[in-house]
Amino acid sequence: ETGVTQSPTHLIKTRGQQVTLRCSSQSGHNTVSWYQQALGQGPQFIFQYYREEENGRGNFPPRFSGLQFPNYSSELNVNALELDDSALYLCASSPEGRGQETQYFGPGTRLLVL
Amino acid sequence: AQTVTQSQPEMSVQEAETVTLSCTYDTSESDYYLFWYKQPPSRQMILVIRQEAYKQQNATENRFSVNFQKAAKSFSLKISDSQLGDAAMYFCAYRRGTDKLIFGTGTRLQVFP
Numbered sequence: 608e609t610g611v612t613q614s615p616t617h618l619i620k621t622r623g624q625q626v627t628l629r630c631s632s633q634s635g636h637n638t639v640s641w642y643q644q645a646l647g648q649g650p651q652f653i654f655q656y657y658r659e660e661e662n663g664r665g666n667f668p669p670r671f672s673g674l675q676f677p678n679y680s681s682e683l684n685v686n687a688l689e690l691d692d693s694a695l696y697l698c699a700s701s702p703e704g705r706g707q708e709t710q711y712f713g714p715g716t717r718l719l720v721l
Numbered sequence: 722a723q724t725v726t727q728s729q730p731e732m733s734v735q736e737a738e739t740v741t742l743s744c745t746y747d748t749s750e751s752d753y754y755l756f757w758y759k760q761p762p763s764r765q766m767i768l769v770i771r772q773e774a775y776k777q778q779n780a781t782e783n784r785f786s787v788n789f790q791k792a793a794k795s796f797s798l799k800i801s802d803s804q805l806g807d808a809a810m811y812f813c814a815y816r817r818g819t820d821k822l823i824f825g826t827g828t829r830l831q832v833f834p
Contacts, residue, residue: 638819649725649812649824650766663821695764699822707819708754708773712766 611636611700611713619719620688628683628716630698637703639681640710641673644695656681685718693720723748725815727825734803735833741788742798742828744813751775753817755789755796760827761809769811772796800830808832 612631620626632639638657642650652665656675670686679700685692695717699710724747734740746755757769772780772789779787784804788797800807813825 640821642822649814649826650822652821652823655819655821657819665821697766699766701819708816709756709768709771710816710822711768712758714763714765717764 611698611711613696613698613713613716615716616714617717617719619721621721622688622690624688624720625684625686626688626718628685628696628698628718630681630683630700630713632679632681632698632700633702633711635702636700636711637679638701638707639675639679640699640701641681641683642697642699643667644697644715646694650697653683688720690720693718723750723815723817723823725813725823725825727813727828729828730826731829731831733831733833734800736803736805738803739799739801740803740830742800742811742813742830744796744798744825746794746796746813746815748794748815748817750817753815755787756814756816756822757785757787757796757798758812758814758824759807759809760812766812770798803832805832805834 640655641653644650655663659675674682695715697715698713701710753774755772759767770782784801810827815823
């Protein structure tokens with residue numbers, strides 16, 4: 608059974624650019640959530656997808672958007688990048704039914720915006 | 722709104738000793754879950770232990786155990802027989818059902834030989 612994977616591991620962009628981060632859920636998991644973790648902070652919830660539909664969103668502007676695909680992999684897209692978007696982006700997946708309350712995290716993507 | 726507070730930014734412990742990390746939370750809900758996650762320098766958030774609020778019995782996972790006090794809204798993590806590999810950031814987190822995880826600000830644990 609493979610765990611949650613994310614790509615790329617590191618990324619450098621300039622202000623105003625757009626970025627796409629990718630996540631593959633753990634096998635058998637149909638719910639995926641994205642979190643932003645600024646340096647020295649706890650992760651903050653961006654949004655969650657369940658069976659390809661967004662079913663929860665945190666306090667992030669619309670330029671943060673996402674997708675979930677039929678194989679339950681997911682993308683996080685950020686448009687018009689700002690310096691404050693520099694952070695570690697974490698993806699987490701959880702199963703349906705038994706154990707659905709527990710989220711399992713990927714290794715994260717470190718984004719630096721210059 | 723639910724909040725999670727970790728009042729110890731840093732803690733240290735000697736190898737083989739026991740350390741307790743504190744966490745308090747605020748919620749008006751009666752049914753929820755609490756978690757401790759470990760984040761080593763490699764950045765991956767690793768689940769350490771989970772507690773269901775409706776269970777009075779404290780969860781244990783090998784050297785890790787919790788002291789869950791529902792009325793006091795307290796959820797501390799005890800690490801026994803500390804090992805060098807336990808050094809990491811530890812985050813306390815709250816979740817109601819399948820809603821978002823709400824994290825505390827973390828406690829950095831140092832382990833000295």
